[in-house]
Amino acid sequence: MIRLRSPVMLAxxxxxLGLLDLLAYGVFVNQPERGIDAALAAGRRPAAxxxxxxRLGATQPVSLNAWRGKVxxxxxxxxxxxxxxxxxxxxxxxxxxxxxxxxxVLGVDALDVTSDARAxxxxxxxxxPMLHDGDGHSQRRFGLTGYPETFxxxxxxxxxxxxxxxxxxxxxxxxxxxxxxxxx
Amino acid sequence: MRRAPAAxxxxxxxxxxxxxxxxxxxxxxxxxxxxxxxxxxxGVPLNLADSPQASRxxxxxxxxxxxxxxxxxxxxxxxxxxxPRVLALPDDSGFNAAVYxxxxxxxxxxxxxxxxxxxxxxxxxxxxPAPAAPALSPADARRLEAEMERWER
Numbered sequence: 001m002i003r004l005r006s007p008v009m010l011a012x013x014x015x016x017l018g019l020l021d022l023l024a025y026g027v028f029v030n031q032p033e034r035g036i037d038a039a040l041a042a043g044r045r046p047a048a049x050x051x052x053x054x055r056l057g058a059t060q061p062v063s064l065n066a067w068r069g070k071v072x073x074x075x076x077x078x079x080x081x082x083x084x085x086x087x088x089x090x091x092x093x094x095x096x097x098x099x100x101x102x103x104x105v106l107g108v109d110a111l112d113v114t115s116d117a118r119a120x121x122x123x124x125x126x127x128x129p130m131l132h133d134g135d136g137h138s139q140r141r142f143g144l145t146g147y148p149e150t151f152x153x154x155x156x157x158x159x160x161x162x163x164x165x166x167x168x169x170x171x172x173x174x175x176x177x178x179x180x181x182x183x184x
Numbered sequence: 185m186r187r188a189p190a191a192x193x194x195x196x197x198x199x200x201x202x203x204x205x206x207x208x209x210x211x212x213x214x215x216x217x218x219x220x221x222x223x224x225x226x227g228v229p230l231n232l233a234d235s236p237q238a239s240r241x242x243x244x245x246x247x248x249x250x251x252x253x254x255x256x257x258x259x260x261x262x263x264x265x266x267x268p269r270v271l272a273l274p275d276d277s278g279f280n281a282a283v284y285x286x287x288x289x290x291x292x293x294x295x296x297x298x299x300x301x302x303x304x305x306x307x308x309x310x311x312x313p314a315p316a317a318p319a320l321s322p323a324d325a326r327r328l329e330a331e332m333e334r335w336e337r
Contacts, residue, residue, distance in 0.1 A: 080236040111224050135267030
């Protein structure tokens with residue numbers, strides 16, 4: 001009978017435990033971020049993660065802080081995402097509505113081919129600023145689980161509302177219009 | 185009428201041009217590349233993925249194949265679009281380094297464990313030869329002989 005303390009048992013257990021640790025670490029680091037939703041549910045406005053991404057078709061990254069002082073409707077999308085097609089005309093309409101009042105829609109095209117994204121923008125007549133996150137690395141910090149998802153950021157760079165799914169006029173009116181009245 | 189043979193030659197040359205171009209084109213294949221890159225949304229190799237993003241990635245690869253790009257050129261183009269994470273073979277930094285370190289570590293641990301086990305087993309006399317069976321008594325030998333003869337009949 002093999003005893004638990006025997007070298008054979010220890011030699012067999014050590015790698016198995018090591019693998020288990022590795023698996024647990026992998027699961028832990030790949031969990032979606034849910035801090036934003038929890039803070040909003042508690043009535044707080046968490047600071048938006050410091051996003052640094054290039055504009056679509058460019059290489060030099062720009063920071064989300066470049067839009068500090070504006071109300072930003074940060075919209076994650078991709079040209080291969082069917083709900084994003086339905087949502088785009090609404091976002092463009094709202095861009096025209098909020099731009100004169102110190103707001104902007106800011107798109108983040110993620111996990112997408114640049115030429116496909118450009119074709120999509122031409123097709124739907126999108127002319128709001130667009131960032132590109134080719135490998136989708138930024139989405140983990142916003143806790144993205146799908147496309148599209150939208151974050152409404154106030155003039156002080158804090159997330160005031162989130163929509164995990166397509167936005168509609170009711171959400172935009174409820175979440176964006178009051179922020180336009182706030183001072184930075 | 186001398187123009188007729190010239191026209192035939194031109195037509196032949198034009199007919200051969202696509203074949204020549206095709207021969208010069210490095211034949212990258214979609215299934216081959218699919219096994220070497222990832223579907224980033226699904227987190228599995230592209231050849232196992234069936235999602236809108238995977239389809240778009242396949243379209244991109246097919247467009248590059250149509251433009252006569254080689255496998256390495258297509259992979260480089262994919263990296264420029266999606267970043268290095270698109271490659272099925274991950275880089276050797278951060279958590280991804282585990283992909284390279286763990287198998288080597290497991291091999292070392294396994295070899296060490298086996299060596300330890302052999303030493304432990306031999307120190308407990310596990311390797312000693314089994315004792316020989318006792319010799320048959322003459323009566324038993326006769327009975328065995330009789331039984332064997334009966335079975336052979």
